[in-house]
Amino acid sequence: MVASLLTARDLNKQFRSGNQPVSVFRNLSLQLDRGESLALVGRSGSGKSTLLNILCGLEKPDTGSVQVLDEVFEGGTDRQTEARWANLRRQQIGVVFQEANLMPALSLLDNVRLRARLAGQNEDDCRDWLERLGIGELAGRYPDQVSGGQRQRAALAMVFAMKPALILADEPTGSLDRHTAEDVTGQLFDLQARHGCGLILATHDAELATRCSHHLDLGHLPET
Amino acid sequence: MTVCSALLSHYRRHPLQLLALALMIVLATMLWTGVSHLTDHARASLAQSEQAIAGQQQLVREDGQAVSVQDFAYLRRQGLCVMPWLEVQRPPPEGRVIGVDPFASACFGSDAPGQARVDALNGEPFLDIAEAKAMVRQGSNGDLSLLVPVDVEADAVPADYRLKDFSMGPATGELGESFLLNLDALGVLVLLITALLVRSVYQLGLVQRRESFTLLRRFGVPATRVQVLLLIEMVALTSVWVIPGIWLGRLLAEILGGGFGQVLESLFDAPLYAVDGGGFVLPALVMVTVVLLACFADKRLLRRLPWLSGRPSVVWFGVPVLGLGLAMVAWPFTLGWLFVGIALVFVAVGLLTPRVLSYVAQWGAEGAGAITLWQRRELAVLFRRLALPVVALQFAVAMVLAIQALVTTFEDTFERWLGQRLEAEFYVEVPEQSAAVDGVRYLAGLSGVGDWHLVQRGKTHVVPEMAGDDAATSVEVDLFSISPIGPLVTGWTLLDAIPDAWEKLATGQGVMVNEQLARRQGYQPGETIGFTLGEQSLALPVVGVYADYGRPDGEILVAGQILPETFNTRFQSLSLNPGTLAMAEIEQGLAAVWNTDQLTVRDNGSIRSLASGVFDQTFLITRAITVLTLVLAGTSLLIMGWVFFTTRAWYYRLLFVWGLSPREVAGQLRWLAMFLTGAVAVAALPLGVWLTWALVSRINPLAFGWSLPMAVYPGFWLEMLVLCLVIGLAISVLMRRQLGAGVPAPAMANVAGGGER
Amino acid sequence: MTWCFQPLRWGLMAFVLSLPACQETPESGGFAGLGEQVAGEAFAQPAPGDRLRFPEDFGPHPRHRIEWWYLTATLTTEQGEPLGLQWTQFRQALEARDPGSPEPDPSSWPLDAAWMAHAAVSFQGQHWFSEKLARGGIGQAGATAEPFEVWLDDWHLQVEDDGRWRLQVSGEGWSYDLRVKIEGEPVAHGDDGFSPKSASGEGSMYFSLVDLAIEGEVTLGGETFGVSGQGWFDREWSSQFLKAGQQGWDWFALHLESGDKLMMFRLREAGGDFLSGTWVTPEREVIPLGADTMTLEVVEHRDTAEGNVPVQWHIHIPGRQAELTVVAPPGHYWNDGLFPYWESPVSVTGSHQGEGYMELTGY
Structure with missing residues (x-):
């Protein structure tokens, strides 16, 4: 049987608030295959970002396991686990944050090249990615010289340039105006569909969520 | 909530920042107060001791x-x-x-x-x-x-x-003066470094409070009002924190002064007078002024000189100023002119260094791989953003390099000077009424005695260019004869000589002249010098020029054998090593042949060890002060660097998100931080060497009329480099802990700076 | 008679000297310092009944704490202009020594006594003054009775072969060289030489030579004047003089044209001044003057930078039918040494004509 792209089983995560343990989610399981997209919806603070962080190894669940491609993670914070996660993020998992996805000292093109290089991809088509996202003429500009929408397009270019199997996007349009946001998400879905990678999108925008093939509502506030 | 409390609330949330600012003011005040206190006391004590031994x-x-x-x-x-x-x-x-x-x-x-x-x-x-x-x-x-x-x-x-x-022992007056000048320069540099440090902390505070300022402006508070409040805040902060600074500075001066006082006392018989208490007002005023100038001067200055604030104009301004400063130091007219020149060079270097380092960091990076490019670009940002602490550390390192070279040169010169003057273990003065030859005969017949020679001193006239007997053109110089010419003198440093110079001197075929006479009259080895010995006139070739280490009078050295009977010897003594004999025995023998019971014997060994010990201690203190300055500048770069790195934490975290392992991220940070501080050390090197040169070859000749040999000490450069690298390493270790502390919020990148390029 | 302020001065010097050595608390508070008990009981204190002995008393008194040799002269230049001059040499002992015991070894640089000398010339309203200091016991300064000599550095007063004294002094830009002929016997003041200084009995041994014929040369600023005239010589020694509260001293030594000589002094103190004197007739009859036999009043003060000085006095001695007005010539006559005081020649008018010297302290 061909393993799915991403499988998470029985994930539990608690925070401590004062002396009270606060449960972010309990026994959460999900599965995602190539070409599929999953919308994580819920209010602010419902644990969307935490879940994304767990799915790319930036945070550890209290219990449960995560499998990405054929790498299985069942807890453990040893150096080897770290290295396996790092390797996955480097080559297979593209992450897009709400903002500040670019190195400020590098031009847009150099940012894309850096990301492609880290992923072991050819740097030659980096300019093409910028052009496909409609910001080819801004390639030599620095992040602080372009608009927020242009920055997020460049962030998408970086992600696609690494040719990932999985894209994790945490409110990628949260800081953009509606029109620009639609534009950017349009490109995101378009490219995801064309390249057949998986996409997990954390958003509080219900409309945006409907464009995904699956939904997971974390809408409740964390339980005490 | 008033505007005031809104501003101050920042420190409630970030008490560490307030602490850093306070710490910097306290440390800077302490250092400056300590150094200026010591300098003042040294000046007062030296002035008294000068009087004590002057002429x-x-x-x-x-x-x-x-x-x-x-x-x-x-x-x-x-x-x-x-x-x-x-x-x-x-x-x-x-x-x-x-x-x-x-x-x-x-x-x-x-x-x-x-x-x-x-x-x-x-x-x-x-x-x-x-x-x-x-x-x-x-x-x-x-x-x-x-x-x-x-x-x-x-x-x-x-x-x-x-x-x-x-005279009381070695004539150390000029060395003492030189030492003072040295301390003075140190005081000014410390003040400069202090200003840079305070400014860097202040600017950092501003950056971190940008959010508050933006909010206040949105709420309709005029920018000038915020400025005034900031000014008041700084005055209040400084006023409070200079007090412990001054107190600690005094303490520092007292602690160092203990040793310092002993040095002055044994060197010049001048007790280091007790700290004349009180006097908090002046240092406090100086520090408040320095702090205000450092923090706010640019607001006015830059408005007046808009061409200074732009990036390219710094280069346009800096390069000519550097050229002017270098030229002023290369061709100095007066000491004041020279100091202005040095100040200009420091200003220009301070302006240019961050730009140059930033430029060099990126140079040739375009063709490099993406990661290298990121490293270089990031480094360039660091150089520009940390310009002030970088320059402060550069100045401190340069100063330490210069002082070290100067001190070592002094020590070395002094050692050789002592070696020349005190070569033999004992001096025995030939009593006035006794014949030196009796003593010479006695020593010659004494078995077991070590090396010895007879020294005779008198006056002679040299006739420049053999211009006949025209006494008006002749120059009176000291004549100094030695017989026999032996190992006690042949070890002297000759600045210039013809081959077999000592043999020619010993056989009366030539004379030697000291550096002073050679410089003044332009004598070179091989040239003939005309001079008088009593009744007779002689013309002999100069066979060598020996170093005199600052002796102000011209001097000719001849072999005793050419001295005629009629020569008016003003002073005679025997220099001798007792060898296997007891000195008391030799003293008795000489007293017997000279038929006197009052022999004047000088024990050079004890003088030498006393003098060396005294200088060691003096230089130790100078070093202690410079090292303190270095530590302060290093700490400042450490704090600034750490805080600045923290504002960029999100971006370093991105590397982690992008798949670099924690170890790899730490490696990148280490590379950045150590390259940063290492480059500072390298940038400080030419400045330090230049400063050394300016001190020994420009200031000393202008101030005292003689130059010290210029020496460089690469071993010490290496030590400085290692020290700077250690500072860089410390920054990266702190940074790594910071990154390991949790997931930074990306939002902070926008509101609190850190997004600079 | 110069002593009333000197003890303060000596107190100062003793303080200064004792600083490194013994950290004694210095005496302070003006002339009251003299009222203190002599440190160490070894010093001898003069008392009524003590007698003078010659020539020994011309020499030093090592058992006493303080003494001086003092000469004043009212002279006339060859051009007929009046010229006054004075010379004083003081000895202040730090340790008492029995005259019979050996002197300390000079090579130990002993500090058993300190010496000070003052000299001044007053001429044409101008005043030249110089001061010298020396440590005792090393030969730099000293005094001997036989042959008579008192010296400090190159200043000295000594007897010559012809029996005359020679006084040589040189200051900065001035000097004098005098021959002094002594006429008459020493005049003992007070009770055969014991001169009380307060009602409660403190006092000193005090005698004078009142008939000195002086001639010689005085050089001032390169110009040398031949001078001649008369002088007065004082010898005085004690260990304790003043009592607490005495503020200063006014002293006069006057040569009257009638041939009479008058010495009188007043010690100023809060509870009433102490007045004493000696009248010497032309026949050299010595008549002690008690406080109830005379009056002394200030007639006029002169304002100077150093203080307000009484320069004109009225002396009334009913028993001698004397009504004297004593006036200092125009000018300022401060001896500006470690502790300044006024010393000037004076002229006498009234029932008698005359001249002399006046010394004022504590102003």
């Missing part, structure tokens, strides 16, 4: 006998102003004291040697001569001299007595 003369008996209280009474009854000076050497820790008679010194007026006023008779080092004499009676060595004012002429001296120069 005194003494009366000695024509018959060579030691002077006594009877001589004193006799000379006073002849109407001469004479004061007794009984120098008593006691074994450590008591050391040397000087017995004087305050009644007798009254006729010297304010020029009394050592300001031997009654209120100074506290044993440091002056005390009443009766007490000093009692020490001598209890077994200490005592040496009585009779001093007369400098204006006493030879014809006023009664028969059976003559005038003689009076």
